[in-house]
Amino acid sequence: MYVVNLVFDIPLRHHYSYLSDEYLEIGQRVSAKLRNKEQIAFVNAIVEASQFRDYPVDKLQHLSQIYLDIIPKDIISLCNFAATYYHHSFGSTLFCAIPALLRKINSRTDITLPQNKHYQLTETGKTYTPRGKKQINLWHQLSLSSLSWQQIKEMLGVKPDKLINDWLSIGVICESSKPLAATITTTITANEEQLKIINTISNHLDEFHPALLYGITGSGKTEVFLQLIHKVLIKQKQALVLIPEINLTPQLAARFQARFPLAKISVLNSEVSEKERYINWLQAKNGETDIILGTRLSIFTPFARLGLIIVDEEHDASFKQNDSLRYHARDLAIYRAKTLNIPIIMASATPSLESLYNYKLGKFHLYKLTKRAVSNAILPEINIVNLAHYPVNQAGISDPALDALAKCLARKELALVFINRRGYAPILSCYDCGWISQCKNCSSRMVYHNNSNNLKCHHCGYQTRVPSACPKCHNQYLHTIGHGTQKLEEFLAHQFPNAKIRRIDRDTTNRKNDWQELHQEINQHEIDILVGTQMLAKGHDFPNLTLVVGINIDNALFSYDFRASEDMFNILTQVTGRAGRAAKPGQVILQTNYSDHPVYQFLQKHDFEGFINYTLKERKQNQLPPFTYQALIKLSSTSEKQLIRGMHELSLIQKKLNSKNITVFPPVPAVMYKLHNRYRGQMLISSKSREYLHSYLNQLEPFLAEINYLTVAIDVDPLEV
Known part of the structure; x- marks a missing residue:
């Protein structure tokens, strides 16, 4: 007889003991009754019943059922680290990491796997x-x-x-026997820069080697990945490639499959069904999958022989989970590579300040690609259009931009008009009384969508019909303020009636195959102008794209978020980098009211290093990350009174704790005070020492549990402050 310690999918820190007639593995899946309800759990520890002293054995319940599924030890270790670092319960962390089919009591996991003979x-x-x-x-x-x-x-x-x-x-x-997965269809000769990096990293394939790969847009970072993966596959090992967005998956997966036709490549993202995710998870665990291509949750995929981790667009905020377990996939990838003693490549045209700072501290190795991979391809010419001299029309676009679009169409080349605002117009308003369309669930404006004649909140998804008159003063003449992708698409269709225009935003790409269809249309030259948001800025390679026009881009310059200028520089570098990636030269037009702003000055010169040094100096002066470490205590409630009470109680708690080497800012309402019909507050904690920060959070946690009338969460290394 044995006593097993189990973890359930609950936010509590302590675990539960049950009796088992047979010896079980750590990480083995079982079911047991908890609070009179049958639930899935996993074995966390096991001892012989005769050695158990914590509780009378005869009062323990027996397990209800034992399954064959076992979570590998390295995934248990990864979840333990994540739970500790992000101050989250181990049970909730483990259940976040596994496929949905393993979490359900009645789900079948005895699925017949696809034939691998x-x-x-x-x-x-x-x-x-x-x-x-x-x-x-x-x-x-x-x-x-x-x-x-x-x-x-x-x-x-x-x-x-x-x-x-x-x-x-x-x-x-x-x-x-299975053919060698490393077999490739074509041999592409790497240029001198690529070859030097490939050869250097190849010498470290059997050890932990954190490589930060900085390459300008179009410099061939993916080719470096492919050649290194080829070397890993030859060693009969597996590769994990993390990407920030699912819309990058189709193009990248097709490129990988064409390069390695005999490799088993699996995709893991939110579009994969529960059954398919479980099969992909199991095949990677059994060593049957050669390459996993996935978004942030893929970092928890078990592997039999993992030999290389790649984090593409490592700077991207999509790698940070902002609810439940608030982890950063890039940081967990570094931990996993270190524990497995394998190399990790973090690649970007705009590496994060945190990663560059780690390089300066000697923790990362920096590799640079300074030239575009395609022969004769150069970085695009960036022109700044000062809107003080060139006013915009009703769609928010200037005459120089329209002239450039007309010339691009005459050359039969592809143009991208980038606007970071979907919908027809951001705001519907009344001139007479000043009424503005406001979401009833959030502290945000409703966005007008012309094609459906709806007002929609882009935060909670609430929709309502456009009122026939002002709800406040009953004036029948309402007007729109601002510009969105729909209004821009409508204007360009009128301006260029013969052009084939395609709008790309979350409203037009919500079906599973939308991105595959888009790439096919572009490759077949069926589109002349793309109108889109930042969804089009990351990783896409359109050889015939020679013009990028950026409009409505000033809104991030003066944000409350200290990362706003970095985020804006990154997104504009990425979106401008779509132009001129092949033999044809590229041109970029950016419209702004602040042409002298440092972001635009560095951007126009393609001076990423200058911008980084400028921003690091600014951060150091203000004691901001990466020179300090932060955590955010987030409070929320459906009752505004309860939230105010909780913020006051939190303020009293933090004054009682030892805050040596810690800066605690008083609790305040969140910038988005109301979201999804919940009122929100937060308290920021900062320290120059990571150890002191976590020590303070350990002190604080028991007191947070006492504020049980609120939803309380700890966000370590927050990206949204």
Whole structure:
């Protein structure tokens, strides 16, 4: 008899003890009754019942059911680290990390995995005469190389089990080992810069080597990834590639599959079904998958032989989870690479200040790609249009920008008009009384969407019809203020009636295959002008794109967020980098009312290092990250009175604690005070020492549990302050 310590999907820190008749593995999946409800749990520890002293054994319940699923030890270790660092319960952390099917009490996990066998012709088979067109084609392909069950299925168009069994029984084919996944279809010669980086990192494939890869847009960072992954696959190891957005997946997955046709490449993102995610998770754990391509949650994927982690666009805020377990996938990737003693590559055209600071401290190795990979391709010319001299029209676009668009269309080249605002117009207003469309659930304005004649909140999703008259003074003449993607699309369609215009934002790309269709249309030259938000700024490679126009871009210059200028510089560098990536030269036009602002000055000169040094100096003067470490205590409630009470109680608590080497700012209402019908407050904690910060949070945690009439969360290393 054994006593097992279990973790459940609950936010409590302590664990629960149950009896088991058999010995179980750490991380094994079981079910047990908790609070009179059958729940899934995982084994955290196990001892013989005779050695258990914490509680009378005869009063312990028995486990209800034992499953075969086991969470690997390295994932348990990763979850333990994440729970400790982000001050989150271990149970909630573990359940966040695993596929949904493993969390459910009645879910089936005895799923038949896709066939992974391979087959080749025997000597007898080489003289065999197949029947039918499909069998003849299959026989011919088998004479060239071995094929997998899945490849045979695709060639026949039906399940191949009967044919495979028939051919096995008469000796036409036999099972073979899996072909080397590292086989590539084409050999691309790396340029001198790429080759130097590839060779250097190749010497560190068997050790922890944190490599920060800074490469200008279009410099061929992906080619460096592919060649290093090739070397890892040759060593019979696996690779994990983290990307920030799911819209990057189709283009990148197609490029990887074309390069490694025999590799098993799996995609993990929010569009993958629960069953598919579990299968991909299990195949990676069993060593059957060669490459996992996924978004932030993929960092918790188990691997049999992980040999390389790549974090593409490492600066991107999408790697930070902002609810539940508030982890940063890049930082967990670094921890995982270190514990597995493997290299990690963090790549970006605009590396984060935190990563660059780690390089300056000697923690990271910096590699640079300073030239565009395509021969003769150069960085685009950036022109700043001062709106004091060139007023905009009703759609927010200036005459110089319109002239450039007309010339681009005449050359039959692709143009991108970037505006960081979806919808028709940001605000619907009344001239007479000053009424403005306001969300009933959030402290934000409702955005007018022309095609549906709706007002929509882009924070909580609340929608309502446009009122026929002002709700306040009943004036029937309401007007829109500002510009959005819909208004811009409508104006450009009127201005250039023969142009094929495609709007790209979250309203037009909510179906699973929208991004595949977009890439296909662009590759077939079926689009002349793209109108889009920052969704188009990251990682996309459109060879015929030669013009980028940026409008309505000043709104981030004077934000409350100290990271706003860094974020803006990054997004504008990324979006301008879409232009001129092939042989044709690129041009960028940025409209602004503040042409002398440092962001635009550094951007126009393509001076990333100058901007970084300027920003680091500013951060150091103001004692901001990366020179300090921060945590945010977040409070929320559906009752405004309860929130105010909780903020007052938190203020009293923090005054009682030892705050040596800690700066605690008084609790204040959040900038977005009301969100999803919840009132929100926050308290910022800062320190020059990471150790002192976590020590203070450990002191604070028990007191936070006492404010149980509010939802309380700790956000370590917050990106939104």
